[in-house]
Amino acid sequence: MKQGFKRRDLLKAGCAGGLLLATGLARGADSPATPFINQLSSLRAPLPKARGARVVVVGGGWAGLTLAKYLKRFHPAFDVVLIDRHAVFVSCPLSNLWMAQQIPLEFLTHSYLDAARNNGYLFFNATVIDLDRTRRRLHTEQGYIDYDYLAMAPGIDYDYARLGVEDPGDEYALRTHYPAGFTGASELLTIKNKLQSFRGGTFLLTVPAGNYRCMAAPYERACMAAAIFRKRGVRAKVLLLDMNPDVRIKRDGFLRAFKTFYPDIIQYETSVGITSVDPTRRVIATDFDEYAFDDAAIYPPVRASRLLERLELADLNTPQKEARIDPFKYHLIGDEHLYLCGDARSQPFSKSGNTANSEARYVAEVIAAHAEGREIPWRSPQTMCFSGVHIDPLEAMSIIAFYRYDKQQKTFAFDRTHMVEQWSTRIAQAGLAWGEGMYRDMFYSG
Ligand SMILES: Cc1cc2nc3c(=O)[nH]c(=O)nc-3n(C[C@H](O)[C@H](O)[C@H](O)COP(=O)(O)OP(=O)(O)OC[C@H]3O[C@@H](n4cnc5c(N)ncnc54)[C@H](O)[C@@H]3O)c2cc1C
Structure with missing residues (x-):
């Protein structure tokens, strides 16, 4: 762009x-x-004067909300400001269940003002546009803020070029008419409206290559779309084109769910090398074939938020354009006053809300320790993900995993993985309780 x-x-x-x-x-x-x-x-940004070392957190998603709360918790003398360009928080996790009318929108929607009041920090509804690292000054469209520490958690952006879509007009058409539904609330609302009003034919969903946001969500969305069409009595096919050679996570469970519940609805194709998308003709071209569709939600590969590139923090030589950070302490290499976590991180952890939340708690502790002249031992983030496969009653599968550092491979790998691929209503209820617990953690004190 x-x-x-x-x-x-x-x-x-x-x-x-x-x-x-x-x-x-x-x-x-x-x-x-x-x-x-x-x-x-x-x-100067219209904010109260700092009453201690100021920590500015950029991005009020799962990572940023957790950072803001726990920075204050671990080091009460910090003056914490959380910045987000949106005025309201709408959760991506569990949104597939909301599309299938298993939970109300209120379950996913929360107030930044409540989060700030309950946890003793400032919320600033603004967009970050620039950074002067020498002066430790962050610029927003409403003025600048000076910081002692900067913690960035701006999430991801889509990389449409990796679908062969280079023209800004074509990209705009895709974003508007066939949104992916993996970043913003408007995308989610549009997809829900599409699924609930689809009149029949082929509804296309795609699974990107690379380390994309929420490994399980595209497969869960295929199940929810199929369940919605069946419930509405619509003669429709869900065409799930996967750029990967196989289901990326909970493989056996998802393949069994497709076969058990939706054999006549879900058509699942693997190793699909998408080369271009024509939004006007509604045709997606691959290495070997062309697929026509009537409506779609097209999920392109992802990259770290473009904000990192704009602020000259991104390493453009990495495939997903992340910043070069210390993989254990999370600070930008060469700058112990600038930290980065959440889905924009460079470590290959699962891009998921629970990972972002558990990681951000640890990063808050790292920053607090730095301010106090201490160091703390590395702690693995925890990935936890529930996937609905069937509705009325809702049934789901789950995975919990940690990570370990492989010194020989010099990278991280899954550790202590516990996967339940036999779906049940009990796991679905546990998933909803997990969501409630997460929102309570991010928006309330205690
Ligand atoms: C459909 C779906 C289902 C999912 N299911 C699960 C699940 O079951 N379990 C799970 O753990 N995870 C799940 N996830 C993944 C989860 O949503 C993400 O991993 C999580 O949101 C990452 O948190 P984050 O804070 O890094 O990024 P985000 O939550 O995206 O937050 C980034 C924030 O930065 C803000 N921002 C960006 N640029 C600027 C700027 N310039 N100025 C100001 N603010 C800015 C954005 O407005 C945004 O609020 C799912 C995601 C989707 C889409």
Whole structure:
């Protein structure tokens, strides 16, 4: 995606604007008003003065909300500010169940103001646009904030180019007409509306290659889509095109669920090398074939949030354009005042909410220890994921796993994995209780 302006241009413009303002020339009677963008870099964000070392957390997702709460918990003297561009939190985890009307929207929707009030930090509804690491100054569209520590958790972005979609117009058409449903609330609402009003034919879903967000969710979504169509009595096929050679997680369970519940609805194709998508003709081209569809939710491969690239933190030589961080302490290499976690991390952990939550608790402790001149031993994040396969009654499977560092391979691998691929209503109930517990942890005190 092309940027409207480059960060250096903004800073330059901002400096020039600041200088003009300082010399009193900017708003002279005869001169035109200085564009707001030129004044932006010298504008302080409308926040209370810091009452201690200020830690700014970027991104109010699963990682950022947890960081903000536990930074305050582990080091109460920190003055913590959580920034998110959205005013309301809507959970991605469990959203497939909401699409299939197994839980209400209220279950997924929470207030940032409650989270901030209950946990003693500030919430700032703003968009981060620039960073001056030398001055430890973060810029938003509402002004700058100086920090002592910066903790970044901006999540992921889609990488449509890896589906062969390079033209911004085509990408826009896909984002709007066939959204993936793996980042924002509007995407989720659109997909739910599509599934609940589909009149029949082929509904296309895709599974990306690489380390994409929530390994199990595309397979769960196929089950939920099929269940919705059956319940509505629609003659429809769910075409699930997987860029991978096999189901990525809970393999036996998902394959058995497709066969047991939806043999006449789900068509599952593996090792599909998607080369292009034509949103107008509604055709997806692969290495060997073309598939026509009537409607779709197309999930492209993902990369770390483009914000990291914009702030010149991303290593563009990595396949998913992540930042180079210390894999155990999470700080940017060479900067122990800038930390990064959640799905934007460079470690190959599962991109999931529970992983982000457990990891962010640990990172909060690392930052608190740094401020106190201590170090703490490394702790593995914990991945926990429940997947619905059947509705009315809801039945689900689950996985819990940790990670260990393999010194020879110099990477992380799954450790102590506990997978239950025999679905049941009991696991489904445990999944809902897990979600409730997570929201309580992120939004309430205690
Ligand atoms: C359909 C679906 C089902 C899932 N199911 C599960 C599940 O069962 N279990 C599980 O554990 N996980 C699940 N996940 C995965 C989970 O949602 C993610 O792993 C988790 O949200 C990652 O947290 P994060 O904080 O890293 O990123 P996010 O939650 O995406 O948060 C990033 C935040 O950064 C903000 N941001 C980005 N850029 C800026 C900017 N410039 N300025 C200000 N704010 C910014 C965004 O607004 C966003 O709120 C699922 C995901 C989906 C989509």
